[in-house]
Amino acid sequence: MAFQLPKLRYEYNALEPYIDAMTMDIHYNKHHGAYTNNLNNAIAGTQVEALPIEEILREVSKLSPAVRNNGGGYFNHNLFWEIMSPNGGGTPGGELLKNIEKHFGSFNEFRDKFSNAAATRFGSGWAWLVWTGKDLQVFSTPNQDNPLMDVSDIKGTPILGLDVWEHAYYLKYQNRRPEYIQNFWNVIDWKTVEEKFLVATGK
Amino acid sequence: MKHQLPNLQYPHNALVGAISERTLEFHHGKHHQTYVNNLNSLIPGTKFEDASLEQIILNADGPIFNNGAQVWNHTFYFDTFSPNPKPSPEGDLLNAIEVSFGSFDEFMGKFTNAAVTLFGSGWAWLVVDADGKLAITQESNAGNPLRKGQKPLLTCDVWEHAYYLDYQNRRADYVQAFWKIVDWRIVENRFK
Ligand SMILES: [Fe+2]
Numbered sequence: 001m002a003f004q005l006p007k008l009r010y011e012y013n014a015l016e017p018y019i020d021a022m023t024m025d026i027h028y029n030k031h032h033g034a035y036t037n038n039l040n041n042a043i044a045g046t047q048v049e050a051l052p053i054e055e056i057l058r059e060v061s062k063l064s065p066a067v068r069n070n071g072g073g074y075f076n077h078n079l080f081w082e083i084m085s086p087n088g089g090g091t092p093g094g095e096l097l098k099n100i101e102k103h104f105g106s107f108n109e110f111r112d113k114f115s116n117a118a119a120t121r122f123g124s125g126w127a128w129l130v131w132t133g134k135d136l137q138v139f140s141t142p143n144q145d146n147p148l149m150d151v152s153d154i155k156g157t158p159i160l161g162l163d164v165w166e167h168a169y170y171l172k173y174q175n176r177r178p179e180y181i182q183n184f185w186n187v188i189d190w191k192t193v194e195e196k197f198l199v200a201t202g203k
Numbered sequence: 204m205k206h207q208l209p210n211l212q213y214p215h216n217a218l219v220g221a222i223s224e225r226t227l228e229f230h231h232g233k234h235h236q237t238y239v240n241n242l243n244s245l246i247p248g249t250k251f252e253d254a255s256l257e258q259i260i261l262n263a264d265g266p267i268f269n270n271g272a273q274v275w276n277h278t279f280y281f282d283t284f285s286p287n288p289k290p291s292p293e294g295d296l297l298n299a300i301e302v303s304f305g306s307f308d309e310f311m312g313k314f315t316n317a318a319v320t321l322f323g324s325g326w327a328w329l330v331v332d333a334d335g336k337l338a339i340t341q342e343s344n345a346g347n348p349l350r351k352g353q354k355p356l357l358t359c360d361v362w363e364h365a366y367y368l369d370y371q372n373r374r375a376d377y378v379q380a381f382w383k384i385v386d387w388r389i390v391e392n393r394f395k
């Protein structure tokens with residue numbers, strides 16, 4: 001069965017004023033839609049056609065660049081829409097907060113490290129918070145690569161991701177990527193991130 | 204040596220129809236300017252303090268390469284355009300294009316394809332190879348053909364900031380419009 005563009009859990013204007021409705025509409029329908037279609041075309045008739053996306057990405061080095069680019073684009077945007085909410089912002093709690101404090105010192109230190117990873121990624125890419133199997137790490141990847149891929153320097157389960165392709169912010173922020181990053185903290189749905197952390201750690 | 208942002212050879216609204224005034228204001232006034240500013244703040248106290256952009260492109264890595272190459276790339280890109288462009292090449296350049304690509308139309312098709320299919324941020328280039336033949340190449344992010352011993356003749360910026368305000372996800376429409384503002388007189392002079 002072909003991959004489907006997942007339903008958004010909120011309206012295009014739900015993340016205003018931090019992410020504008022026009023950006024959401026184009027980002028979701030055009031960019032994410034194109035990654036979905038191109039992924040389906042790239043795997044049609046191949047051995048990985050019926051595999052879950054996570055398994056495809058784990059062996060992506062053996063597959064075509066089109067699978068790496070579009071499979072990454074498909075998965076990364078799925079995650080991105082999921083971890084945002086109109087009722088987002090604030091800080092995480094529970095096990096996730098404990099682990100963030102353990103690995104980064106404090107929530108604020110984590111936040112600065114993540115923002116810096118997003119701001120300093122040169123060109124297109126993503127910033128990540130990842131459970132590696134033994135700790136939490138923050139880093140960035142180019143283009144549509146992600147930490148599930150066997151080509152990634154740091155491998156693990158991404159529980160938070162920020163798209164820093166210019167298409168993610170250009171209509172509203174133009175060259176001001178740091179302002180977009182700062183506003184992202186107002187829409188993070190920590191409940192979803194906490195759930196992802198518990199699944200990743202098997203707790 | 205302090206690097207300077209070169210002025211555009213035309214007003215911000217001169218390319219309207221292909222590139223909007225607003226895009227040029229941001230692209231030249233903010234992006235190009237920021238690369239100049241970043242470079243000037245990175246090089247003091249390094250061996251690139253008095254280096255030319257070409258020396259930086261050939262020898263630097265990391266942020267100094269990225270910002271230095273982006274200064275050069277954008278100057279080269281903006282210098283290609285004119286509100287009254289010569290619409291196609293003639294003479295030696297046309298001959299070389301026909302030898303390497305078959306015809307001017309085939310060249311445009313191949314260059315367009317290189318620009319449209321480059322994944323992520325980067326630049327499509329027409330270059331003279333080390334063996335003197337013309338070639339079309341793709342470079343990611345700040346990549347520049349000088350680094351590979353090639354002579355650049357023409358480039359198209361396909362970072363999303365080059366077209367997003369005007370074309371959003373429709374990069375192919377931007378590249379089509381790009382052909383309307385390339386001044387082939389300038390490209391011919393580079394080839395000489
Ligand atoms: Fe995106």
Ligand SMILES: [Fe+2]
Pocket residue numbers: 230234277360362364365
């Ligand atoms: Fe640019």
